[in-house]
Amino acid sequence: MRAVRMTSPGVLEQVEVPTPTPAAGEVLLAVGAVGACHSDLHILDAPPGLFPTPITLGHETAGTVEAVGAGVTGWTPGDRAAVYGIVGCGTCRGCLRGAENQCRRMPPGGIGLSRDGGLADYVAVPARNLLHVGDLDLTQAAPLTDAGxxxxxxxxxxxxxxxxxxxxxxxxxxxxxxxxxxxxxxxxxxxxxxxxxxxxxxxxxxxxxxxxxxxxxxxxxxxxxxxxxxxxxxxxxxxxxxxxxxxxxxxxxxxxxxxxxxxxxxxxxxxxxxxxxxxxxxxxxxxxxxIPFWGTRAELQEVIALGRAGLISADVQTFPLERAPEAYDLLRRGDIHGRAVVTP
Ligand code: NAD
Ligand code: ZN
Ligand code: ZN
CATH class of the missing domain: 3.40.50.720 (NAD(P)-binding Rossmann-like Domain)
Structure with missing residues (x-):
């Protein structure tokens, strides 16, 4: 499959990688839309070692369930979902309180931060990171997961x-x-x-x-x-x-x-x-x-509710996957207004 990756610190390029197989508890999502966040520019500019490389960027993802791993219930192929981007340790005080954005063990753990993200044809994510989006357009659902x-x-x-x-x-x-x-x-x-x-x-x-x-x-x-x-x-x-x-x-x-x-x-x-x-x-x-960091899963559900009610909607400019690097160049130059959203 195609993926837009930070192949080494500061280098963003489109490459071919094997399509991931969802592990137990994971879902394979066919990516419909992924927002280009300014944080991705900070990740690209970060000193070597702060973020793993190579890594597929994209932490603002929505898509359609393609396959489910062992033990996954509640999701079937064809379901449409937004991805909650944070992957906390699940056992620290922050995580136990439902505030994975306050995880004390693995900040900044997340999809597109510490493991492969959505700038690709497919992404494997823990099933518990998915939220239903109903009939919301995926180009709208994606920006809700971070910009919202x-x-x-x-x-x-x-x-x-x-x-x-x-x-x-x-x-x-x-x-x-x-x-x-x-x-x-x-x-x-x-x-x-x-x-x-x-x-x-x-x-x-x-x-x-x-x-x-x-x-x-x-x-x-x-x-x-x-x-x-x-x-x-x-x-x-x-x-x-x-x-x-x-x-x-x-x-x-x-x-x-x-x-x-x-x-x-x-x-x-x-x-x-x-x-x-x-x-x-x-x-x-x-x-x-x-100093707020991202948000909680419960808050994302509320943000999606606001989106589905038509009370908030991202002003979106879409780019095909091969133009993702160009979208980031435009973002860096201040030439994106609202959110650039890549549609693989
Ligand atoms: P963006 O590039 O889409 O928007 C930045 C806006 O700031 C632009 O409209 C730009 O014109 C304006 N701007 C730039 N310099 C300015 C200045 N000196 N005075 C006034 N306006 C100025 O970026 P974004 O994706 O909205 O992200 C914004 C920031 O938030 C980034 O630093 C990003 O890394 C950060 N971020 C933080 C979190 C978090 O959890 N805390 C989450 C996502 C993004
Ligand atoms: Zn972001
Ligand atoms: Zn934790």
Whole structure:
């Protein structure tokens, strides 16, 4: 079968590999759609040794059951499914609580991270990682598993602070951010302020329900302040889907006293935290900072429910498998709006 693999650190190419045989407890899925996540670029850029090679990338997968391994019940060929990407150890405190995204033994274990992912004709996954998607289009189902799930989990963490009429700033309106705006619209009554460098991304944010858009840059903080009011008031919640120094500075500058900062983006920036008595603090008092990772299986089921109800939908640009490397090049250049989805 065809697979798009990181054959050695930083090298992405399409190769021929044997079609996997599902082991006991696994299902072989004919891949229908797989989203191209910015994290794949971070994986490609990571220092050698952090991720195994060769590995088939793609951690945002949906497909049709082709075959089932020994002992699998509840799935039959032809069933359509979305893949929950995290494979936890199953026995640590995080996993036992149902939060495999907090697995303490094997982070970041996952399909397309520590074992072969969905950028291929077929992928073998543990049966327990599959969720039914009903009649949802697979190009819609795939992005829900990460671009949908990760901001949904972030919103869940922040939900007590997302009171009607308060402000939530979403920074970075790409694959994750444009879903974050829709999730906030569908599940809260907050005022959404979308921030991005790209005008096209801001247009997308408006279409997805953002109440205000602010172009990132030197005047962004001032523009956001005009909306949320002067410090120490501000946005009750800031979701940073970029995570570089510039966005972290904006985030900590506009968050309200007692607000919540959710650092979703893995851009490599630094958030200074040093409360001092004789200088302005780097973060307002009582502010909490959380670093959400992906989400739980139960949350994915809720995200799929939102998708099936038509309350959220990814703005998708599709590419055949042989154009997957090009899709990642476009993503790196900032030329993908919404989510690029590869359809093997
Ligand atoms: P994307 O490339 O689709 O979107 C990024 C968006 O950020 C683009 O619209 C871009 O224009 C905008 N942007 C870039 N620099 C900016 C800046 N300085 N100010 C404002 N906007 C800026 O990426 P994505 O797939 O949505 O992923 C976003 C980030 O989230 C990545 O770092 C990714 O690795 C990370 N991520 C984290 C998790 C997690 O579990 N924490 C899960 C998935 C992705
Ligand atoms: Zn991802
Ligand atoms: Zn675990």
């Amino acid at each position: 799930l990760t901001p949904y989990h972030a919103v869940e963490l922040a939900r007590p602070a997302l009171r009607p009429g308060t402000f939530c700033v979403v920074i970075g309106i790409g694959g994750l951010g444009h879903m974050a705006v829709q999730i906030l619209t569908a599940t809260t009554a907050v005022r959404i302020i979308a921030v991005d460098t790209s005008v096209a991304a801001l247009d997308l944010a408006t279409r997805m329900g953002a109440h205000h858009v602010v172009q990132a840059g030197p005047e962004a903080v001032e523009r956001i302040r005009e909306i949320v009011g002067p410090a120490p008031d501000g946005a009750d919640v800031v979701i940073d889907c970029v995570g570089v120094d510039a966005t972290l500075t904006t985030a900590r500058t506009v968050v309200a006293t007692g607000g919540k900062l959710l650092l979703v983006g893995l851009g490599g920036g630094t958030l200074p935290v040093h409360p001092v008595a004789d200088a302005p603090p780097t973060l307002p008092l009582e502010t909490s900072v959380e």
